[in-house]
Amino acid sequence: xxxxxxRIKEILKLLEDNVPISGTVLANKLGVTRQIIVQDIAxxxxxxxxxxxxxxxxxxxxxxxxxxxxxxxxxEKSDIRKELEIIVSNGGExxxxxxxxxxxxxIKGYLNLKTLDDVKAFITAMETSHAEPLLTLSHGIHLxxxxxxxxxxxxxxxxxxxxxxxxx
Numbered sequence: 299x300x301x302x303x304x305r306i307k308e309i310l311k312l313l314e315d316n317v318p319i320s321g322t323v324l325a326n327k328l329g330v331t332r333q334i335i336v337q338d339i340a341x342x343x344x345x346x347x348x349x350x351x352x353x354x355x356x357x358x359x360x361x362x363x364x365x366x367x368x369x370x371x372x373x374e375k376s377d378i379r380k381e382l383e384i385i386v387s388n389g390g391e392x393x394x395x396x397x398x399x400x401x402x403x404x405i406k407g408y409l410n411l412k413t414l415d416d417v418k419a420f421i422t423a424m425e426t427s428h429a430e431p432l433l434t435l436s437h438g439i440h441l442x443x444x445x446x447x448x449x450x451x452x453x454x455x456x457x458x459x460x461x462x463x464x465x466x
Contacts, residue, residue: 305330306338310347310358318355318410350408353423357410363391363445367452370466371459372439375431378424382417384458385444389451396441397432407432409442439466 305328312319312327321339325332339356343349348359373381385392392411399405411417424431433440446452459465 302338305334306342309335309338309342313349313356313358316357316359318352318357320355323355350410352408352410353427354416354419359410363393364447365449365452366393366443366445367456369442369444369456369459370439371442371464372437372466373433373464374438375434377462377464378431378433379417379421380462381459381464382411382420383414384462384464385442385455386411386414386417388455388458389446390455391445393443393445395432396443397436397439399435405432405435 308328309324312324321332321335324335328335339349339351350357350359371381382392392409394406394408394410396404396406409420411420423429444452444455446455456465
């Protein structure tokens with residue numbers, strides 16, 4: 299049990315930088331399997347740590363933006379980069395993506411994109427994995443929680459999305 303507790307403390311320490319770290323990287327650093335890391339992350343979540351699993355890895359979500367707004371958008375797959383770049387280049391964060399599914403109901407994916415580099419990494423991951431984005435399940439209609447340090451930033455983002463014909 300002591301070994302497990304030490305490993306869990308080390309995972310928290312590695313996640314402190316608020317940079318996504320994959321389960322495979324954590325497993326290699328700690329000399330265990332990825333499945334052990336998945337179990338350790340579940341334990342940490344059960345203890346109240348806000349650890350988010352993203353396409354780029356695990357993030358300890360300790361800092362949340364001051365203001366968060368839910369926006370409804372609609373666009374084609376080819377406009378994903380443009381949409382995300384509008385949000386982050388205007389001072390916002392893309393916290394998640396949400397679609398409504400006729401069988402499963404609400405499906406949410408955590409994104410936590412804060413910079414243009416984050417957007418680039420996300421787009422690269424989508425392209426190299428050949429995964430379909432969630433918007434394909436809802437004919438391009440989806441929601442994002444976006445965050446920012448002021449209401450003015452969120453207003454500006456909404457205006458830019460509207461100008462591009464993305465905002466519903």
